[in-house]
Amino acid sequence: xxxxxxxxxxxxxxxxxxxLGGWHIGQPxxxxxxxxxxxxxxxxxxxxxxxxxxxxxxxxSEEIMxxxxxxxxxxxxxxxxxKNCGRDAEHSRQHLDDSLRRLKTDVIDLWQFHExxxxxxxxxxxxxxxxxxxxxxxxxxxxxxxxxxxxxxPHILLKMLGTHNDWDTCQLPVNxxxxxxxxxxxxxxxxxxxxxxxxxxxxxxxGGNLEAGGQIPGGGxxxxxxxxxxxxxxxxxxxxxxxxxxxxxxxxxxxxxxFRSMPKDESDALLARVKTVAGDGRxxxxxxTQLFDGPYHRRQHGFAG
Numbered sequence: 001x002x003x004x005x006x007x008x009x010x011x012x013x014x015x016x017x018x019x020l021g022g023w024h025i026g027q028p029x030x031x032x033x034x035x036x037x038x039x040x041x042x043x044x045x046x047x048x049x050x051x052x053x054x055x056x057x058x059x060x061s062e063e064i065m066x067x068x069x070x071x072x073x074x075x076x077x078x079x080x081x082x083k084n085c086g087r088d089a090e091h092s093r094q095h096l097d098d099s100l101r102r103l104k105t106d107v108i109d110l111w112q113f114h115e116x117x118x119x120x121x122x123x124x125x126x127x128x129x130x131x132x133x134x135x136x137x138x139x140x141x142x143x144x145x146x147x148x149x150x151x152x153x154p155h156i157l158l159k160m161l162g163t164h165n166d167w168d169t170c171q172l173p174v175n176x177x178x179x180x181x182x183x184x185x186x187x188x189x190x191x192x193x194x195x196x197x198x199x200x201x202x203x204x205x206x207g208g209n210l211e212a213g214g215q216i217p218g219g220g221x222x223x224x225x226x227x228x229x230x231x232x233x234x235x236x237x238x239x240x241x242x243x244x245x246x247x248x249x250x251x252x253x254x255x256x257x258x259f260r261s262m263p264k265d266e267s268d269a270l271l272a273r274v275k276t277v278a279g280d281g282r283x284x285x286x287x288x289t290q291l292f293d294g295p296y297h298r299r300q301h302g303f304a305g
Contacts, residue, residue, distance in 0.1 A: 003046035003256045008079075008237045009198030011145050011168055013109075015049040015079050015238050018256045019200065022052030022082070024209055024242035026061025038249055039068040043077055045253045051240050052103070053083035053114050054095040055296040062102035070104045080105065083114035083149060085296050087121065089129030096137055110169060111143040113160075115297045116150035122160040131164060145169065151203060151286040154187035161188075167197050171240065173286065174201030174231045176222050177278035179271055182287050189235055201239040204231035206283045207292055209242030215283045221274050228255050230270060233262040 005014040020042050025035050039050070050069075052062050062082060069075040082099045086092035099108060111134060113125055125131050125148075137143050147169030150157050157172055170192055172184040179185055184199075192199045204227050205214025217224045231239050232255075243249045262270075277283065286292035295305035 001257045003253065004259065006237045007198075008110075008145075009168055009192075010196040011198065013079060013145075016047050016256075017232060017238055017259065018047050018252055019049040019051050019081075019238045019240040020047050021202075021209075021240045021242045022050065022061045022065060023056045024244040026052075026057040026064055027244055028057065028060070030244055032064055032067070035064050036068040038243060038246055039065065040072075040074070041246060042243065042249055042253075043074055045249070046257075047249075047253065048077055049079045049081070049238050051081050052099075053085065053294075054099050055085045055114070055294050059098065059102055062099055066102050066104040075105055079109045081110035081112065082108055083112045084130070084134065085114045085294070085300075086133075087124040087128055087130050087300065089133040092130045092133040092137075096133075096142060100142065107141060108143045110145045110147060111137070112146070112169060112171060113148040115294055116148050116156060116160045117152040117293060117297065118301055119156055119159070121150075121156065122163050125160070126163050147171065147197075147200075149200075149202075151292060153182050153287065154184060157184070157188050158191060161191060161195070161197070167195070169198045169200055169237075171200040171202055173203040173284065174199070174234050174236055174239070175204050175206055175216060175227060175284070176230050176270055176274050177206060177216060177281075177283045178203075180275055180278040181281045181284060185234055193235060198237040199235060201231050201234065201236040203284070203286055204228050204239055204241065207286050209244060209248055215285065216274075219277075219283050221277060221283060222270060224251075225255060226270055228252070229259065229262050230267065232256070232259055233267065 145168035149171035
């Protein structure tokens with residue numbers, strides 16, 4: 001049994017319901033050889049949507065992924081996404097050139113502006129020329145589709161959505177606690193659907209991967225299986241999951257292969273169970289702290305990296 005695929009908004013592309021997260025796979029503790037083995041196994045299992053970003057482990061994640069995809073025709077089997085950390089045209093150009101080189105490819109399937117987390121990020125993207133450069137790169141064939149990500153607050157994502165009439169994707173938090181706190185599910189995803197912009201879910205466990213327990217399962221709020229099934233039951237094209245071992249890969253693959261949309265009575269019972277602790281953000285620190293903000297973006301805004 002293969003992993004189901006879903007339409008990626010208006011792009012005309014179908015992607016696997018699970019997306020392999022680039023930050024986790026690039027952790028030095030895994031080792032290059034094991035990381036490549038996990039990625040090869042993911043492709044064989046049907047996880048053919050890969051996530052990355054220019055700043056993950058200072059480029060290490062992209063380099064390892066590029067090596068993994070450079071053999072056996074694997075690049076052609078994968079829908080490859082990476083992210084631009086630049087806020088102006090010059091840095092955007094540099095980041096794209098770096099990503100293409102590290103990933104050993106001539107084209108990025110999806111290039112997203114990374115961590116639109118601060119209220120002035122959308123303004124910078126437009127005023128400093130980063131969006132204009134992304135559109136030029138798309139016209140030149142270096143990237144196929146463009147989008148943006150963010151994990152702080154719905155109003156910032158909606159502000160970014162309004163800067164361009166033809167976004168392809170938006171990557172955002174989707175989890176059982178999000179339902180009650182700075183909610184992507186309530187406030188952003190319906191707007192994305194109106195514009196046929198694909199929603200890509202992340203932080204289904206509140207932060208962290210399945211093996212480590214994640215914020216929500218680790219706090220005893222809901223099981224990892226419930227968290228992932230709930231997220232996949234939302235109106236998203238794919239769910240980015242942290243995979244840093246073969247065990248975690250196989251656990252995620254099994255959940256996706258056996259996935260059936262969560263029945264309303266089960267979903268209602270789960271939400272009722274988490275409601276008492278979800279509303280203050282304690283299990284979603286990526287929204288209320290800088291703990292999950294990348295060092296590059298913290299420095300970009302004048303904070304300690």
